[in-house]
Every structure is written in C-alpha cells, then in structure tokens.
Amino acid sequence: MAKKKDTQTNMWTGRFASGMAQSMVDLSFSLQFDAELIEEDIEGSIGHGKGLVESGVLSKADYKKICDGLKSILDDYHAGKNLWCDSDEDIHMAVERVLTERIGALGKKIHTGRSRNDQVCTDFKLYMRHRAAEIRQLEIELMETVLDLSKKYFGKMMPGYTHLQQAQPIYFSHYLMSMFFAVSRDVKRLDNFLELHSQLPLGSGAMAGSAFPYHRALVAEALGFKDVSPNSIDAVSHRDMMLEFNADLAIIANTMSRYAEDFVNWSSSEFGYLTLHDAFSSGSSMMPQKKNPDSMELIRGKSGRMLGNFTALYTLAKGAPLSYSRDLQEDKEPVFDSVHNVKVILRVMKEALETARFNFETMHAKMLPALLATDLADLLVEAGVPFRDAHHIVGSLVGDAARAGKQFTELSDEAWAAAGVPDVAKMKKTLTFEYSVSKRNIEGGTGPKSVKQQFTKAAALIKKLKK
Template identity: 40%
Template sequence: MKNKKLWGGRFSSSTDSVMETFSESISFDKRLYEYDIAGSIAHAQMLAKQGIIKDEEADKIIEGLRKIKRMIEEGEFEFRIEDEDIHMNIERKLIEIVGKVGGKLHTARSRNDQIALDIRLFLRDATIHIIDRLTDILKHFLSLAEKYIDVVMPGFTHLQHAQPVLFSHYILAYYEKFKRDRDRFRDTLKRIDVLPLGSGALAGTSFPIDRKYVAEQLGFSKISRNSMDAVSDRDFAIEFLSDVAICAMHASRFAEEMVIFSSQEFDFIELPDEFCTGSSIMPQKKNPDAMELIRGKTARTYGNLIQMLVLMKALPLTYNRDMQEDKESLFDSIDTIIGTLDVLSGVIPKIKPKIESLQKALDKGFITATDLADYLAKKGMPFREAHKVVGQIVAYAEKNNKELNEISIEELKSFSDLIENDVLDVLHYRKAVNSRTSYGGTAKDNVLNIIEEIKKELSIRQDGNTVKCPRCGYPVKVYKNPIPTTDIIIKVDDKIVLIKRKNPPYGWAIPGGFIDYGESAEQAAIREAKEETGLDVELESVLGVYSDPDRDPRQHTITTVFIAKAKGRPKAGDDAESLGLFDKDNLPETIAFDHKKILKDFFEKHNV
C-alpha cells in the first residue's frame, strides 16, 4: 500500500499507526495556526511578486488560507494526526479547497524554515504580551510604594531582623527586579526578530525569492544570513526560556515573602481574600494558595529551560526531528509565566501592610544596633571597636531582657564616654530609616525621589520629545496628556483607503496621526489625509471617538474618527509603504491597532 503522505512519493508502504501517534505534533503545534497562515500568505505574495507563481494562483491560495483560518477560529477545522503537524494539516486542507494549485505554496520553502518562522512569530507576540504584563506589575509596585510611603518595617538578612527600612523601599526592590526582567525580554526580542524563511531545508533555494519583501510583510527587522544556522537555531528560544525562568524566580521570591509575612508568626501584611483559599477541615484557615502555586510553578519554568538546553546540546547541523520537542516546553513556560504575572497583577494592588504588627516587630531584635555603631564611629571611634562595643551593649540588653531603646542613658554611657543624650535620636527606628541618605538608601526623601524617577521611566509622555515606544521600540513623537489623534476613513469609488505601514507596529491601518496643538481635529484629519494619501478630501461626518488605554501599543489612547470622500488615485506618503483600496469583503490581513473594530463599526453603519 502506497504512502499517502504529502512527502510519501519515495515510500512503498504507509506509515505504521504506532509511528503516526508517536511522531505527530499537531496535538500541540496547532496553536501556531495563525502564524503558519500569516507566513504562508506572505510567502505566496512573494512568489507571485517574483513571477514564480501567477498572480491569480497566489490570490486563490491566499483566499484558501484565509478560509482555513476562519474555519479554525470557528471550530470547523478537523486536525488530523495522520497529517503530522500544523503545516501539513493546513497544506492538505488548502489543496482540498483550491485544488492542485495549493501544492504550489510549498515552492521555495521547507518545513524546516517554516517551523522556525512560526516559532519566531509566535514568540515575538508572546514576548510583547509578557512585556505588557510586566509593565502593569511595575505600575502596581509603584502605586503600592506611593500609597504606603510612611510605613516602616524590619529589613532582613538571613531572615533575622537587620535594619529598619521603609515598606516602600522594600516594595521598590521588587520593582527593580521585574524591571530587569522586562529589559531582558525587550533585549531578547532582537534575537527573535530575525526572518528564517527562505533558508529552505538547509541550503537556501535556487528560486529567485525576495526575502526582504517577506521580512517587510511579516514585520521582521533582520534576515538570517546563514541558511544552515537559521533552520538549526533555537538560541532565541533558549534565551526566552531563560528570561522566563529568571522572571519566575523573582515572582517566587516575592511569593515566598508574601507567604511568610502573611503568617500569624509575622503578621506583617494581609493578602486579598480573592487570591486565598480555605481549608476543607479547619474553618479558621486563610491559605495563601496563589503565592504557593507561583512558587511551585516556577519549578516548571526551570525544567523547561533545562529540557531545551539538553534537547539541543548534541545535535549536529542542521534540522533534526528531535527539535519537534522544542514547542511544548515553550508553550508551557509562556502559559505559566503569563498566569503568574496575571495573578501578581491581581494581588499586588490589594496588599495591605499591618502597621501595628510592624511597629511591634520594629521594637524587637535590636534593629538599630548598626545605627548605634555608626553613631560611635561618627564620634571618632574606629568602626571595628564601635562594632564590639555595641555587641557588648546588645549582650547586656539580652541579659536584662531589654530592647536598645529601653536602656537608660546612664547604662549606655557605662560602655563608652562618647555616648551622650543625642543617642536617643539614633535609637528610634524612624530616625534610623531617614538617616540612610546615600543614593539608593531607604531614607524617605530618597524613596520619594526614586518614585519620581520611576514615574518618568514608566511614562512615554514627555512633552515635545521624541521617545522610544516602550512596547515596540519605534521612536514616536509625544505630546501633552491626553494624547489626541485622528483617523480618517476615505471613500474613493465605493472603496476605502488603507495604508500599509512601513514602521512597527506593522500592518494595514486607517490614515491618521497626531493632532498638533493649535489645530482642530477636522484640520488634523485633512492634513493627515493629504500627507499620507496625497488626496484632497471632503469631510462628511464623524464616525465616533475611540478611547481605550490598550487601543494602540504606543499609547495613542484617544482618537476621533472622521468619514470623508475623495476622487483620484491615492499615493503613499509619510509613514505609508503602500496604499490600497478595499471593501468589507476584501480587507487585508494584519490590520494594526484597533482599526478592525473601527472598520466594523463603519461598515455596519454605512452601506459602502
């Protein structure tokens, strides 16, 4: 019996059912469908552009791919184990829909460079989502620090009372850790953002392909320059998993302290009820299960990182089937870290320090002993001698069941003639906190200054400046709060004008941009239309005002959308790479921002 696989021409018998079950990856790589289809559409467009296939063949293939995407999203697509993976499942269905021409889609590519592309596209989006969640967590830490700026708590080394610190200073320590995590993910994006498609199986292709065009279509800033490296490389995935593991480690450390600090033995903080659970037998219990699960799930991210390292450690160049095992660990780590960050985003804003319990704790453990040693050193005593003297004072206090602030001046003077009445200022924990004025120290003025630095750091709205978008890294001009923008739907001969952006975030979009101060929204719409399309437009009406903090990853949060009409042929200008005329039945793929929603509203309200 002949092998019926799409690759089965040289085989005389079909694949054993045991082998099919053992080797399939569709059960998990089907979640890559969106990226596989996007890559295939860009590939088909390039093949037609280069004359490798005919335009009408590419149109037919692309139409079939879009139909498959709708079928998958609507739950009408049957994923088959015998088709092995997401690529073959989609390709077989494409051939069923459009006929033999569907087989031309695989011209000048291999599953080796195809899966490398899918993973990079998938990881690029996942990384951006993680960066967004980390930004939210940083904002929550900032708000918590600002809210409880006057609360003091014991600081610890070796889990022993060490020195008093502001609760805000403690919270902002985790801000710094998670900020480094965000920086790591942003940096890893540089290694993810490389187009591998066009590398073929390992040696490139003899077809006259245009890899630069495909990179532009898919929004890649770089193109791989060695085909053997491109199909065998999973460094970017290992780096991503390392970023996840480090981030999870920080989450686990924070979670551990929340477990400890919320226990009755410490009683420093109260966790929100909605992230705790009860006991099935002990009605008094409030268990910090969310924090414990974060600790536990961190182990999965470590295991996934090690699995990937071991998977790749001895593979010869180039692609080997072992590499099929790279995806489940990636998927699991992504799901785990996103779940972890979502829980933290829910917990952090609702953490409440228990001020009375903290004050009681500050009166224990000789927490100002270092300040007393510093006091003596400032009066001329060598620090090592001062350290010894204070140690003797602590031993005396322990023997007499006293805290440092309960020892009389006369008793203290018996240990050193340098001790005077002003020592009482040193022994109070709040004054000790505010004495730590070195940059990065816990003094209140220091922490307030850092809070202001962080506010600037988290905001891209710096009046009159050009700054890097915190999400996509593209330089954007920013204005005063709020950021007002305008979009304009231009009707030309019963179609609408959309621009294809040449800068990130890539995709098709409605023409528009910032409203400059000193001009009305109407004036801005006409100006932007002229700059981006070259058309003289006539405004007809306002579709609506769209305001949503998440509507645009570059935080252009509010836009007025106008409807206009024009005659003539538009010409690409400003940041438009190209222009197109579309109707509701022929919209392009990859529409940027929230413009899909805007266009849906437009088509529902107007018969175009």
C-alpha cells in the same frame, strides 16, 4: 475528535512503499500541541506567498485566493470547527491540506521554495516574538501597579530583613520599589531578546537555501523582521533563540517566586503583615479556620517548573547535530508551557497586590529596637569612635541585652556608658526608626528623599518602555 483519513495521504509519502506504523504515528505526530502555532503558520504562509508573487511563482490573483483560503481556515479554527484529520502530522501540513481541499491544486503551490525546516523555524520565531511582546506588556502593567502602591503607602515603615532576621528599618515603599526595578530588568531582557532575534529564516530551505529567486527582504518586512538570516544552516539548526526566551521566562518566574516567598511568610500569623484577598487564597478540606496563600505558593512552585523547561531545552539542543534532526521537534512544548505559566504568574501577582491588605500597624508593632543597632554604631563613628570599635561596643550591648532577656535600648545609661558610649542621653533620644530612615537618603537608599527619587525614575522608565 479528529476526522478519520488514510495515513497514506501524508505529503511526503511518495518515497515510501508503506504507511507509518501506529506506534510511529504516536511517537512522531505533533498536531496535538503544535496547533498552538496556527496563527503564526498562517501569517508565515501569507508572507511567504508575497515572496512567491515577486518571484513569479504566483500571480496576484492566485495569491489573493490563497490568502483568503488561509484566513478562512483561521476563522474556522477560532470558531471551534473540527478541521483536522488523523493523517495530519503537524499544524503545518494540516493547514496546507485543508487549504488544498478548499481552493484546489493551487494550495499545493504555497510550499514552493520552502521546507518544513525554515517554515517551522519562522513560525516558532514569530510565536516567540509575539509572546515576548505580550509578556512584556504584562510586566509593564505589574510595574505600574507596584509604583501606584508604593506611592499610596509612602511613609509606612516596616522591618527590613537579611537572613530572615530583622536587620534595619525601611519604608514599605522601598521594599515594593525593589520589585519594580527587578521587573524592569526582566523587560529589558525581553527587549534585548527581540532586538537580537529579528532575522527571517524563510528562504533557507531545508538547510542549503531556496533555489528560487526568492525576495527574502520583502518577506522579512511583511512579517516584521528587521533582516534576513545570513546563513541557511545556522537559520534552521540553532535553537539559541528558544533557549534565551525560556531562560528569560524562567528568570521572570524566579523574580516573582522570591517575592511570593516573602508574601507567604508575611501571610502567616507569625508575621501578620499581609492579608490576601479571598479571591487569591484557598481553604482546607479538613480545617475550617484555614486561609492559605495558595496564589503565592503556586507562583513559587511554577518557578521550578520553568527552570525544568529550560533544562529540558538545553539538554535537547546540546547534542543535536547540524543542520536538523527530528528531536528538535521537542523544542515546542517547553516553550508553550513556560509562556502559558508566566502570563498567569504575572496576572496573578498584579491582581493579588492590587487587592491585598497590608497590615502596617502590625509591621510597626513588630519592629524591634535591635533594628537601630547599626544607627548607634554610625552615631559613635560620628562622635569620633573608629568603626570597628563602634561595632564592638554596640555588639557587646546587644549581647548583654540578649542574655538579660532585654532589648539593648532597655539597658541602663550606666551600662551604655560602661560599654564606651559617650553622651548616652542624647544618643538614646536620637535613636528612632524615623531617624534611621531619614539618614539614608543616599541614591538608592530607603530615605524619604531617595524613595521619592525612585518614584520619579520609575515613572520616567515606564514612559520610556511604553514608547
């Protein structure tokens, strides 16, 4: 419960003859959600104060007192102390109010040369950069898990699918490595994001720049930015950073959702390929036999929410006039929500994979001979048959077998010969699942040499991403 305090104490009320209506307070105050920015707000104010020292606005002794005050606020916040008042409009004004109460009038100097516009943009930018680095680490940890499992289960085969129909034999490791390389692109997107959005907004003021001789480059270095924003209107107006960040997070969720969809299917009795650990499953309140793959279903569901967050941000920003309008305050919650959810998604996927049981005997037992149809066509081509003719020959065999309720490999040698297959006995003997995968050692293929090459590339990539 927030402390009671007269709303007339707002720091901008000098212009106004009355306080806000309660309905306006309910509409506009944002402390209930933007308190999430407290660490970045205090970090930003400490960096800003360093610039004020260089500008002669603060003495070094004053700056130390301000820094100590700000750090004490953060310590108390983390300790669970109640710091806020009903009059605190947002985290930025709340921190400044508490600071002033603790160190006196000196606390009022911290906002010199700064607007809430460039303050908020800086805090939010720091938040997204910090969270991007954390999410990036979670993705690398998932990649390491996937690579370890791929190596552990190397040599195990399964049916590969297109259109949810059995298509060709593949190594299970090949399937898992597809996740590895997909996630690696998610990491690279975050790297691009961090490289592109590395300019400090502080010093831009409300929209025209600070009137003080503010050492922006010094503050940028203190806060971990590579450069300063070149245009003050651009710095406080545009929200392409949050759009890009939420788009990156939505793509991560989308990647996880597609694998979660497969794992939901694999967990069904119709497939039986995967048994999730009880810790990542749930039961039914009515049917005692049920073990549901809720972890994967929730990952799948969260991806839609993440897309919704991006759509909300895109809709918010597309009509906002330059430089700043209050509706841009609504840019925070969708980002916070996406950050929280993607971090949980990545942790759950990693832990669920580490503890899952993959039922390879079931996978192998369900591999249909039809998986070898493409291989027979390839053998016919090697025997001199044009590919289109080979495709037609094999297609006719598969069709005849389906009408007879058989697999095409169960048709008689005479039926194969009549369809145009030469040296039938040799062809049938050659057609095995092991043969099929062994023929696909092309770079990126499912062949054993290719998969081992993927392991080597993956290990090198992880090493590079960790630098």
